[in-house]
Amino acid sequence: MKPAVEAKSVSKIYETAGHAPVKALDNVSLAIAENEFFTLLGPSGCGKTTLLRLIAGFEFPNGGHILLQGQDIAHLPPDKRPVNTVFQHYALFPHMTVAQNVAFGLRMLKRPQAEIGDSVRQALALVKMEAYGARRPSQLSGGQQQRVAFARAIAPHPKVLLLDEPLSALDLKLRQAMRLELKRLQRETGITFIFVTHDQEEALTMSDRIAVMSAGHVQQVGEPLAIYESPVNRFVADFIGDSNFLDGAVVKTAKGGALIKVAPNFLIETSAAGAAKGDKVSLALRPEKITLAQPVKGLPRGVVREAVYIGNSTTYMVEIDGGIGVTVRESNSLSGQSHFAVGDRVGVVVEAGAARLLAG
Amino acid sequence: MQRTQISAWLGVAPAWFVIGIFGVLPMLIMLGISFMVADPYGGVEPAYSHEAYIQFLFERDLDDSLIFNPIYLNIVLRSVGLAAITTALCLIVGLPVAYFIARQPESRRDVLILLITIPFWTNLLIRTYAWILILTRNGVVDARLQSVGFEAGTFDLLYTNTAVLIGLVYSYLPFMVLPLYASLEKMDFRLAEAASDLYANRWRVAWEVILPLAKPGIVAGCLLVFVPSIGAFIAPDLLGGGKRMMLGSLIYFQFATARNWPFGAAVSILLMAFVMLALLVYARVNKGQGLPAGGH
Ligand SMILES: Nc1ncnc2c1ncn2[C@@H]1O[C@H](COP(=O)(O)OP(=O)(O)O)[C@@H](O)[C@H]1O
Ligand SMILES: [Mg+2]
Numbered sequence: 338m339k340p341a342v343e344a345k346s347v348s349k350i351y352e353t354a355g356h357a358p359v360k361a362l363d364n365v366s367l368a369i370a371e372n373e374f375f376t377l378l379g380p381s382g383c384g385k386t387t388l389l390r391l392i393a394g395f396e397f398p399n400g401g402h403i404l405l406q407g408q409d410i411a412h413l414p415p416d417k418r419p420v421n422t423v424f425q426h427y428a429l430f431p432h433m434t435v436a437q438n439v440a441f442g443l444r445m446l447k448r449p450q451a452e453i454g455d456s457v458r459q460a461l462a463l464v465k466m467e468a469y470g471a472r473r474p475s476q477l478s479g480g481q482q483q484r485v486a487f488a489r490a491i492a493p494h495p496k497v498l499l500l501d502e503p504l505s506a507l508d509l510k511l512r513q514a515m516r517l518e519l520k521r522l523q524r525e526t527g528i529t530f531i532f533v534t535h536d537q538e539e540a541l542t543m544s545d546r547i548a549v550m551s552a553g554h555v556q557q558v559g560e561p562l563a564i565y566e567s568p569v570n571r572f573v574a575d576f577i578g579d580s581n582f583l584d585g586a587v588v589k590t591a592k593g594g595a596l597i598k599v600a601p602n603f604l605i606e607t608s609a610a611g612a613a614k615g616d617k618v619s620l621a622l623r624p625e626k627i628t629l630a631q632p633v634k635g636l637p638r639g640v641v642r643e644a645v646y647i648g649n650s651t652t653y654m655v656e657i658d659g660g661i662g663v664t665v666r667e668s669n670s671l672s673g674q675s676h677f678a679v680g681d682r683v684g685v686v687v688e689a690g691a692a693r694l695l696a697g
Numbered sequence: 698m699q700r701t702q703i704s705a706w707l708g709v710a711p712a713w714f715v716i717g718i719f720g721v722l723p724m725l726i727m728l729g730i731s732f733m734v735a736d737p738y739g740g741v742e743p744a745y746s747h748e749a750y751i752q753f754l755f756e757r758d759l760d761d762s763l764i765f766n767p768i769y770l771n772i773v774l775r776s777v778g779l780a781a782i783t784t785a786l787c788l789i790v791g792l793p794v795a796y797f798i799a800r801q802p803e804s805r806r807d808v809l810i811l812l813i814t815i816p817f818w819t820n821l822l823i824r825t826y827a828w829i830l831i832l833t834r835n836g837v838v839d840a841r842l843q844s845v846g847f848e849a850g851t852f853d854l855l856y857t858n859t860a861v862l863i864g865l866v867y868s869y870l871p872f873m874v875l876p877l878y879a880s881l882e883k884m885d886f887r888l889a890e891a892a893s894d895l896y897a898n899r900w901r902v903a904w905e906v907i908l909p910l911a912k913p914g915i916v917a918g919c920l921l922v923f924v925p926s927i928g929a930f931i932a933p934d935l936l937g938g939g940k941r942m943m944l945g946s947l948i949y950f951q952f953a954t955a956r957n958w959p960f961g962a963a964v965s966i967l968l969m970a971f972v973m974l975a976l977l978v979y980a981r982v983n984k985g986q987g988l989p990a991g992g993h
Contacts, residue, residue: 393894395890395894414893414898415890415893415894416893416894416895416896416897416898417896420894421894421895422891422894424887424890424891426887428885428887428888428890428891429891430888430891430892430906431888431910432909432910441892441895441897441905442895442896445892445895445896445897445901445905446896489895490894490895493895493896
């Protein structure tokens with residue numbers, strides 16, 4: 338099956354008079370499958386909105402192609418693309434009621450009156466806003482406006498729905514509820530979602546696949562598990578969750594595994610990923626993948642320098658003998674106590690395969 | 698409580714004073730004059746008469762019977778017609794201009810708005826005289842077009858309704874552009890983007906989103922053009938040659954030349970009544986719509 342949306346070597350440069358040109362997208366290639374919940378994740382300014390605007394047709398690429406179900410859509414203006422957007426700022430029409438807002442796209446498509454009525458009712462029911470059809474957007478709360486914006490974008494049954502940080506203006510509880518809601522809506526409508534966020538938790542909980550972006554480049558594309566567990570580079574490992582970054586040298590390789598020495602008495606076993614003996618490499622190691630033990634012989638040992646209680650777990654900064662420091666996160670005991678205190682001597686356990694070899 | 702009421706009254710007293718002296722009093726004087734008898738040497742004789750209002754519609758025959766005389770009614774109709782066309786033309790020209798300015802980068806907008814107001818720096822009379830030079834036989838337009846083969850006088854536009862219209866549109870265009878700009882400038886153009894995302898082509902975006910949101914500016918601009926142009930007298934007088942009289946020039950003529958103050962005052966009162974009626978209708982129509990002026 339052809340991908341729903343495909344970006345082929347897309348570049349976008351903004352030229353503003355009196356400013357240096359900004360390279361918002363640099364040679365970006367992506368293929369987004371039919372019915373996929375695909376997330377663009379990256380820090381502010383990395384080009385996420387720009388990519389959506391290129392797909393919607395509000396901007397034109399300086400290089401490359403954008404394909405919709407295999408067709409190049411370069412020549413199509415926004416109103417001819419079967420793609421709808423849920424804008425970050427909602428952009429509801431203030432002079433129309435909620436129902437008129439939702440009906441707008443269908444009316445522009447010249448659908449029969451009866452069909453418009455039905456579709457509007459369905460779309461409002463989908464977002465549980467049936468009771469608000471006669472209201473003006475200014476009479477709604479932020480969360481309700483967000484739902485209406487969603488209903489408006491989905492009512493014409495677009496092939497692809499673009500969502501630009503639609504939850505960022507909502508408070509935490511509402512945001513968490515809306516995550517599940519959006520996921521449900523995507524399943525029920527079967528529409529391909531391209532969802533933009535800078536919130537890694539949002540991306541991990543909702544997406545089928547995630548593209549991690551930084552500075553106009555796609556760093557890694559993969560399922561949430563792969564992105565979290567196997568970040569390909571330091572940027573991804575750092576942006577998604579917390580990581581310890583450890584530099585070391587390969588001392589032994591065998592059967593697809595490698596032994597890496599990061600401190601005199603501290604050896605970590607990982608999958609080799611093409612490393613050869615003697616190579617200088619970097620490892621990413623999640624704090625929750627390290628366990629602390631009694632400082633018995635044979636383990637790398639160190640001292641707890643800091644212990645930060647965060648409810649169900651405690652984060653420790655451990656200084657390992659020989660100079661390097663690692664962050665460790667451990668669940669607390671049943672009574673809620675931390676297992677270790679500042680100044681305790683501890684042993685550090687890293688299971689084989691817990692750390693990731695980073696490229697570059 | 699008493700004291701706060703009194704001080705509240707004292708607070709707004711200057712405003713009432715100004716409104717009274719500069720607004721209400723002159724109108725009362727006009728109303729009074731319109732019910733007096735003309736002094737042939739100018740001014741009025743202090744005697745009651747409603748003859749001025751009768752004169753507006755009727756002529757007196759030799760035997761004092763009233764004959765319907767449509768000449769002034771015609772002037773009213775011409776004035777309303779010209780003012781309406783002027784308003785429509787100003788809107789058609791002004792909308793794209795205001796839209797263009799509103800879409801410019803902020804620094805350039807201020808310069809362009811300044812340029813729009815530059816005509817106000819010179820007296821309207823002088824600027825209208827300049828139009829005589831442009832529109833007359835062998836004038837700027839006629840001469841230019843002669844040189845490309847038109848016969849002399851083909852574009853002798855002076856003293857025509859067209860000339861009056863040109864003059865009126867020229868005079869009042871800024872009054873249309875400024876309020877239009879004010880409402881377009883604070884409009885959220887991302888709404889236009891949202892509309893085109895929802896399958897609206899350019900015309901539909903303008904019709905469904907931009908015009909409705911610019912409506913307060915459109916209404917204000919139309920009022921600011923229609924009301925003064927219905928009573929205009931410089932353009933009709935200079936460019937229409939007095940042949941194409943409008944209400945403003947009729948009033949001017951009655952006071953300055955015909956020395957019939959009561960009739961001039963009566964026409965003024967009728968004009969004012971008409972304008973107020975138009976405003977009332979507008980207020981009625983617009984009531985309860987509560988349109989926000991722009992985005993959120
Ligand atoms: N219209 C524009 N003109 C100039 N620069 C822009 C414009 N839009 C975005 N940019 C720049 O392009 C880069 C990417 O922006 P954007 O796609 O909005 O990022 P994101 O949505 O990931 O925060 C930023 O550096 C931003 O400043
Ligand atoms: Mg953005």
